[in-house]
Amino acid sequence: MSSIILAIETSCDETAAAVVEDGVKVLANIIASQDIHRRYGGVVPEIASRRHLENIGPVVQEALDQARISPAGVDAIAATYGPGLVGSLLVGLSYAKGLAFALKKPFIGVHHLVGHIYAGFLEYPELPLPAVCLVASGGHTSLFYLVSHEERYLLGSTRDDAAGEAFDKVARALGLGYPGGPELEKLARNGDPQAIHFPRAWLEEDSLDFSFSGLKTAVANYLRQRKEAGLEINLSDVAASFQEAVVDVLVGKTLKAALKNMAKSILAVGGVASNRYFRFSLKRSAREAGIPVFIPHPVYCTDNAAMIGCAAYYQYLRGQFSSLDLDAAPGLPLEVL
Numbered sequence: 652m653s654s655i656i657l658a659i660e661t662s663c664d665e666t667a668a669a670v671v672e673d674g675v676k677v678l679a680n681i682i683a684s685q686d687i688h689r690r691y692g693g694v695v696p697e698i699a700s701r702r703h704l705e706n707i708g709p710v711v712q713e714a715l716d717q718a719r720i721s722p723a724g725v726d727a728i729a730a731t732y733g734p735g736l737v738g739s740l741l742v743g744l745s746y747a748k749g750l751a752f753a754l755k756k757p758f759i760g761v762h763h764l765v766g767h768i769y770a771g772f773l774e775y776p777e778l779p780l781p782a783v784c785l786v787a788s789g790g791h792t793s794l795f796y797l798v799s800h801e802e803r804y805l806l807g808s809t810r811d812d813a814a815g816e817a818f819d820k821v822a823r824a825l826g827l828g829y830p831g832g833p834e835l836e837k838l839a840r841n842g843d844p845q846a847i848h849f850p851r852a853w854l855e856e857d858s859l860d861f862s863f864s865g866l867k868t869a870v871a872n873y874l875r876q877r878k879e880a881g882l883e884i885n886l887s888d889v890a891a892s893f894q895e896a897v898v899d900v901l902v903g904k905t906l907k908a909a910l911k912n913m914a915k916s917i918l919a920v921g922g923v924a925s926n927r928y929f930r931f932s933l934k935r936s937a938r939e940a941g942i943p944v945f946i947p948h949p950v951y952c953t954d955n956a957a958m959i960g961c962a963a964y965y966q967y968l969r970g971q972f973s974s975l976d977l978d979a980a981p982g983l984p985l986e987v988l
Contacts, residue, residue: 654967655718657725657750658960659711661743662735662763663790664699665953666706670718670725671960674769675776678718680950680957683710700738707746714956722754729963732760732973733980734790740979748975759963760973762983764791768803769962770951771918778945779915783908787901787929788921789815789832792861793985794908797918800965805985806908807859814897814923817863821870821893825886835890836926842891847873849896859908866896898929902936909942917944925949 653673660667670678683706715722730747733740744760751758767786771778783806784795792815793808812820815832822831827838849869852862870893877884901923909917917937923929924946937944951958966972 654726654964655720655724656759656960656963656967657711657714657722657728658761658956658963659707659728659730659743659747660763660766660954660956660959661703661707661739662731662733663739663954664702665955666703666710666743667954667956668707668711668714669956669960670714670720671773671957671964674961674964675773677773677957677960678720679714680955681710681714681717682950682955696736696738699736700742703739703742707742711746711750722750725754725756727751727757727759727963727967727972728754729759729761729959729966731763731766731959732977733983734763735981737979737981740981744977744979748977752975757967757972758975758977759966759971760977761959761962761966764793764985765962766958767920768795768797768918769965770920770947770955770958771945772965773951773958773961774947775918775945778918779943781912781914782916782918783905783912783914784918784920785901785905785924786921787814787919787923789813789819789830791921792863792901792923794859794905796908796912796914801969806912807861807904808985809861809863810854811862811864812867814861814863814901815921817867817897818923820867821890824871824874825890832922832926835894836928838887839890839894839928840887842885842887842889844891844895846885846888847892849873849892851896851900853900853903859904861900861904863897866893894926894928898926898932901929902933905933906936906940906942909937910940914942917942919944919946920952922953925952
């Protein structure tokens with residue numbers, strides 16, 4: 652008998668709802684983006700939470716309509732409870748808990764990063780395990796070792812800026828729009844990735860942690876020095892060289908983790924994993940090492956509710972339900988995974 656999960660994701664500025672059957676069949680995946688943040692060059696938490704309040708009802712209803720199912724027809728209701736912006740999280744979490752209470756359905760709270768990891772299992776349910784998973788997004792850059800659906804370990808994480816955050820900040824320094832990642836990637840296509848050698852923070856020899864703040868500062872210094880000297884700045888070359896530095900470290904550390912742990916596969920998820928140059932570079936390097944790479948379609952790399960529904964399905968199978976007094980946890984640590 653199939654199990655149908657209604658999932659909600661509101662950790663940042665995307666109001667998302669999905670209906671997922673048996674963890675693999677996406678019956679609906681609705682995402683309402685908040686374009687208003689473009690004018691501010693970044694997400695304004697207060698505005699985000701207010702927009703979530705406006706969007707949450709219609710978005711959930713659209714997901715149910717598209718899936719052709721009534722609220723009473725779902726087997727459980729899931730929502731992201733952290734980490735993320737507290738006001739945003741509270742909207743989706745409160746709505747999901749209220750719905751679960753009213754319908755007398757099990758409620759499942761999902762860790763946002765677990766959701767990103769399960770974007771991989773959503774598309775590749777037979778993903779060879781053990782696997783090394785890179786989660787690279789605007790708020791997180793971490794490496795995990797996935798042994799089974801019940802057992803996973805944190806191998807390394809960023810010590811300062813996340814990769815996606817570095818993309819956005821450098822994009823802003825280059826005068827590009829928000830979100831900066833896609834804009835910078837587009838600009839980099841016309842540039843020479845070898846034109847400028849920006850630093851790579853490899854850290855200690857055995858470390859699988861990341862650090863991108865030094866790289867971000869190096870780009871800012873390069874732009875300032877060229878401007879002060881009255882020298883021409885090729886923005887495409889800057890973008891391509893910066894992107895090369897980030898991808899070099901992400902790919903290098905991920906491969907190192909996979910080889911060190913004798914992983915059978917590599918999974919890459921999160922917003923940065925939708926970057927074409929990163930996808931190409933990781934697959935090329937892993938192919939040379941003989942390790943298969945799995946990366947979900949871009950729509951499942953960025954924040955969405957289908958990944959939350961997939962993660963919730965596996966928790967549902969284990970009977971891992973949450974209490975209705977579960978609170979939003981904006982600083983939910985990776986160790987809770």
